[in-house]
Amino acid sequence: MPQFSSVILDVDSTLSGIEGIDWIAARRDAKVAEQIARLTAEAMTGKRALSEVYGARLEMVKPRAQELVALARAYWDNVAPGAQTAIARMLAAGVRIDVVSSGFQAAVSPFAARLGLPEERVHAVRVDFDARGDFSSFDATAPLVVQGGKRRVAEALGLKRPVLAVGDGITDAEIRPVADAFAAFTGFVRREPVVAIADFTVASFAELERLVLAPEESA
Numbered sequence: 523m524p525q526f527s528s529v530i531l532d533v534d535s536t537l538s539g540i541e542g543i544d545w546i547a548a549r550r551d552a553k554v555a556e557q558i559a560r561l562t563a564e565a566m567t568g569k570r571a572l573s574e575v576y577g578a579r580l581e582m583v584k585p586r587a588q589e590l591v592a593l594a595r596a597y598w599d600n601v602a603p604g605a606q607t608a609i610a611r612m613l614a615a616g617v618r619i620d621v622v623s624s625g626f627q628a629a630v631s632p633f634a635a636r637l638g639l640p641e642e643r644v645h646a647v648r649v650d651f652d653a654r655g656d657f658s659s660f661d662a663t664a665p666l667v668v669q670g671g672k673r674r675v676a677e678a679l680g681l682k683r684p685v686l687a688v689g690d691g692i693t694d695a696e697i698r699p700v701a702d703a704f705a706a707f708t709g710f711v712r713r714e715p716v717v718a719i720a721d722f723t724v725a726s727f728a729e730l731e732r733l734v735l736a737p738e739e740s741a
């Protein structure tokens with residue numbers, strides 16, 4: 523029997539080594555890219571509230587539809603080593619895996635699909651575009667763009683327990699009260715305030731797989 527019946531995975535700096543918004547910002551001028559990267563880092567360590575940062579970053583970056591297609595490929599090009607295998611084995615063992623991300627649905631969904639996770643297991647932020655594919659708006663009231671939103675989304679899924687939440691950021695650790703454990707993922711970035719409040723720390727998907735599956739199944 524797996525140790526956890528359900529696993530909630532983050533995307534940016536967890537399933538993939540990039541931060542989606544930073545990746546798009548890097549295609550703008552250097553000043554915008556620097557500002558966005560700083561805001562992202564502050565949001566992920568809890569120094570700044572996500573709700574304060576999210577809209578500001580989007581207005582600066584205004585992602586285009588085509589860029590989200592390219593971002594899906596960039597996520598895949600930077601996929602966490604061993605993630606595909608670990609996910610396949612956890613799914614085969616009957617573990618339910620959901621992706622809960624404050625990233626863009628249009629980029630996260632195609633990436634998750636390549637990892638064997640269908641659209642209905644992906645919970646991310648929808649962005650609207652105009653007829654030319656330019657950014658028009660996003661849902662500022664969507665739970666995933668505010669602090670504590672991942673917790674609300676995770677709770678609403680009504681997952682079979684025990685539930686393990688996994689991610690690199692403080693917004694992932696916020697799922698802990700409605701899960702049974704939180705694992706800080708340090709394979710790409712190690713954020714000390716996140717590690718400090720985690721039940722487990724995993725540096726790779728091989729380690730995560732061992733944590734989720736019972737020892738005799740991972741041996």
Ligand SMILES: [Mg+2]
Pocket residue numbers: 532533534535536689690691
């Ligand atoms: Mg993350």
